[in-house]
Amino acid sequence: MDIKVVFHLDWDNEDPLIMALTNMENLLKEVSAEDASICLVANGVAVKLFQLERAEPYASRIVKLAETGVRFCLCNNALRNMGIQQDELLAPCEIVPAGIMELIRLQAEDCAYIKP
Amino acid sequence: MDIKVVFHLDWDNEDPLIMALTNMENLLKEVSAEDASICLVANGVAVKLFQLERAEPYASRIVKLAETGVRFCLCNNALRNMGIQQDELLAPCEIVPAGIMELIRLQAEDCAYIKP
């Protein structure tokens, strides 16, 4: 079975991010990375969780997941509102114009939605 | 691309409502209202957020979104449990018999689900 899933974060709270990372790691024990399309979309104040200093405690987990193909997408509306520049963010993060559009688009493409 | 999305609120907490309103406003900068089917369903204690006095700080945003076609659906089971009458609610709100049924029905019709 091919796995398609998007995880959604919108609050400035590390717990749901840690939960999402654990979920992804568990998932990748069940299916090979080639059979999985896994994405995390952060909008609202959740984008702060990916700032370099803030992300230090879990950065290595994000980098390792990104290396297996997991995408980490941050909402540009949110980054702009909070004055956060791309060079302040963990390297594997992608910027998408509107996080909410990405969440809708991915579900329209049959991704499961998980809100940790 | 046509946009179909339902936002779900179930707690007596303004923050996720404000997040949903911001998400909707951002969405309507990306797509025209004619191409979007946007609905918010509130069940459980979240229906209190739409009482006239309580809703004052964000009422104008709800009214403006409703004018562009966004639907605000409140669960009648919840309203009845809390003894809230329709005339105590913001004018654009619709009452649906069971919020949970509406959430399932909309997803069965290919709406994306967003839980702020």
Added chain:
Amino acid sequence: MDIKVVFHLDWDNEDPLIMALTNMENLLKEVSAEDASICLVANGVAVKLFQLERAEPYASRIVKLAETGVRFCLCNNALRNMGIQQDELLAPCEIVPAGIMELIRLQAEDCAYIKP
């Protein structure tokens, strides 16, 4: 209309569980149990909510729902991490290897997703 829905719990908090039970009970007033496929998946620390002593206040509601066909699925990764044995759990609970896989699989089979 046939109803297919999965409720997701992942935190050690009774409120979303009570909300889910109420949602399910309301749902089963609208549709007959034969026309509904209702599942709850608990992963992460939410599995603790189904330990016998802890679950006492709402155990009878879970048992009654299970008798009408509602499934209560607990993540084995989570149970193992927390050292919880099957005989410590409410009888109607099923154990699934990975909660996250179950959530993705059910949504791929057109279940609506609800996060209380």
